[in-house]
Amino acid sequence: MRYEFHAITMLIVALAAVAVIFLLRKSNRLSILIGLLSWIALSAYFIIEAVVIRATTAPYSFMNQPMSDLGVTACGTDTYVLASYAICSPYHWLMNWTFFLTGLAVLMGAVLLYPLWPKVRSAKIASIFIGIFGVSYGISGIIPADIHFYWHTFTALPGMIVQIPAMILISIAIYKKMPRLFWWTMICTTVTSAALFSLFLQPVLTSLPGGLLQRILYASVYIWLTGTAIGLWSRGYDI
Template sequence: MSYEFHVTAMLIVIFIAALAMFLLRRSNNRLSIRIGLISWIALSAYFFIETIIIRATTAPYSFLNQPMSDLGVTTCGTDTYVLASYAICSPYHWLMNWTFFLTGLAILIGAVLIYPLWPKVRSTKVASVFIGIFGVSYGISGIIPADIDFNWHTLSALPGMVVQIPAMILISIAIYRKLPRIFWWTIICTTITSAALFSLFLQPVFTSLPGGLLQRVLYASVYIWLTGTSIGLWSRKLSR
């Protein structure tokens, strides 16, 4: 299947998801919240899927040093994009790009549909927007692989490396009295993702730092936070 076919299919999914979110928010608040919570819990599947894709690569792939984007490169060989002077061959690149796309979409859906569960303050509204931007940024990585257009792939991914941190800080400020367990969970995950981002900034100086691992920690800490937070919100909601 061609790259153009995948992009068309992804755009159709976006349209259907947008329409579904609009209808759910208008007609059934309880169902929409539940779908939002499930969307964030489903993020834990990313780690299982990535493991399958890494095992299927036919060129050596370094989990510690290579970026996640290499798994979505659509061609095999060397110099597939600007910074890749090494060999890349990921037969399941289509699965990786769909995983990037659907992961970002799930984050965005959760940000929109779970919003009513947060305290009704300005900071949670801003935080939800930031989480939505995080999801959109991540999803575009699947629509535009690095070898198709490296500049757009990189530029679209940059917001998703940063916006989750102020989002998590704003959430923690809003919930520290009402949701103390989720507050401390948020603080722990914020600290981890912030440390990973800071370490990535240091990598040009300290070249021995494992860039691939740091990138995974940067994103995985957010996935785990969203999954754990949704479970905490669900148990609190159901216990009422």
């Protein structure tokens, strides 16, 4: 199917999701359940990415190539500015939908689970940052790198950074009331921060595996959100 069809469908789904979030924004058991399931579902990303990588018909390096290459809609070399190598991902549509739905799931959880956090300003700001992370990540699925490289890159940049202050602020909000979740958050914050720092060093230390570091950067957030949702669920929604 053509890129335009998928992009328009994603936008329709996004509008419908925003309407659902608006309707469910007040805390109730249904909204909390949807929020928890949204974050737990993030773990499916790893399975889908493995399927897409397996389907590629041009050599793909998990260690060195960015995740965005799996969503490139055309086969060949020079498909976008930085891709002088061959790319061919027949399941690019599945990867782009996964980027989009992953971002949407993050956003839904950020809004619907906000009532579970302590009523402090740091938790509110952190929830906004998590929502920005989700929006940033979701847009990368709507605009693949070969369709418009600069918009794809520009909109993805916030999602590489905002999760770190979000996790730090959540830690500040919960360190007294939820000590186990506090330490879980601190561990994941350390991992994603180290990955981001290493990516900044890659232009100098070219031997660093950029693809792997990018995956660690994002995977640490998915795993944190999934583990956080499970931890909140185990408390019976009663914070």
